[in-house]
Amino acid sequence: MTLSFPYSLPTFADRLPISSVEWGVKRRDSLSGQGSGRIWQTEMADPLWRAVVELDRRSSAEMKQYAAQIRALRGAQEAFWLFDPLSPYPAMDPRGTILGSRVIQIATIGADRRSMSFKGFPAGYVLTIADKFQVSWGSNPVQYAFLEISERGLAGSDGVTPVLSIFPNVPDGLAVNATTIFARPACRMVIMPDSHMPGRARRHLTEGAGFTAIEKP
Missing domain, CATH: 3.30.200.190 (Phosphorylase Kinase; domain 1)
Structure with missing residues (x-):
């Protein structure tokens, strides 16, 4: 092999x-x-x-x-x-038990390419400064990004977060509805x-x- x-x-x-x-x-x-x-x-x-x-x-x-x-x-x-061994899961959900197997997607992307919101979280889910996430998009080749939340946000009753600042900038080609990974992002x-x-x-x-x-x- x-x-x-x-x-x-x-x-x-x-x-x-x-x-x-x-x-x-x-x-x-x-x-x-x-x-x-x-x-x-x-x-x-x-x-x-x-x-x-x-x-x-x-x-x-x-x-x-x-x-x-x-x-x-x-x-x-x-x-x-x-x-990142310091950020395997969002800080307020350190074992990922609240997040579970939910599919989290990008809901909106800011015009400045420095912010985005997310959908699919449990109601009231908290994202904290320095939480990390992974995202991929495209094909042949697949593109990857590893991003960080720069401000605190709380998912509403519909599972959608406010628009949150992220680091670094949103990569070119990444679009709304892309699936993100918050559980052990790599x-x-x-x-x-x-x-x-x-x-x-x-x-x-x-x-x-x-x-x-x-x-x-």
């Missing part, structure tokens, strides 16, 4: 003994300024999500398997799915070149393993 890419969550990320993670973004801006101290910023492209991952100490037999899986990605050639990522550390083996244990991943839109 040949490997399938991108690695699914059960194939890779769910198995990793993550001890710490720094989940943030890499901005792609151009800055210019004047002698007066004024600074102008131009966003050349949308920011990319980035995760700096450290793995816990484990048996060398176990850790060498994770290292082999990472090497099989052939640097940044192949992708994998990774979720970002499609690749390993940043030269960032993988397989760890140091001391007898039967290996420690110090980790890698840096960056979003592959």
Whole structure:
């Protein structure tokens, strides 16, 4: 059986003994300024999500398997799915039990492409600042985005939320009625070149393993 890419969550990320993670973004801006101290910023492209991952100490037999899986990605050639360990579900529904298996869709998209509303939530469902969600659209190729809620919102009796600010901008081509994932949303990522550390083996244990991943839109 040949490997399938991108690695699914059960194939890779769910198995990793993550001890710490720094989940943030890499901005792609151009800055210019004047002698007066004024600074102008131009966003050349949308920011990319980035995760700096450290793995816990484990048996060398176990850790060498994770290292082999990472090497099989052939640097940044192949992708994998990774979720933010700090945001597996919306903060006010930390186990996803209220959300259940409901299908959540985009209800509206703001003209500024910086906001949207959602439909399909249970009445009264709360979305909180920093809640994450995943969305895909199109075909051949399928496009993916990993987005973040920037303000608090409460779903009405009809299951529709207010228009909420999101980060980063709504990608081009994403439209109303696209299905979103709020339960264990994942970002499609690749390993940043030269960032993988397989760890140091001391007898039967290996420690110090980790890698840096960056979003592959």
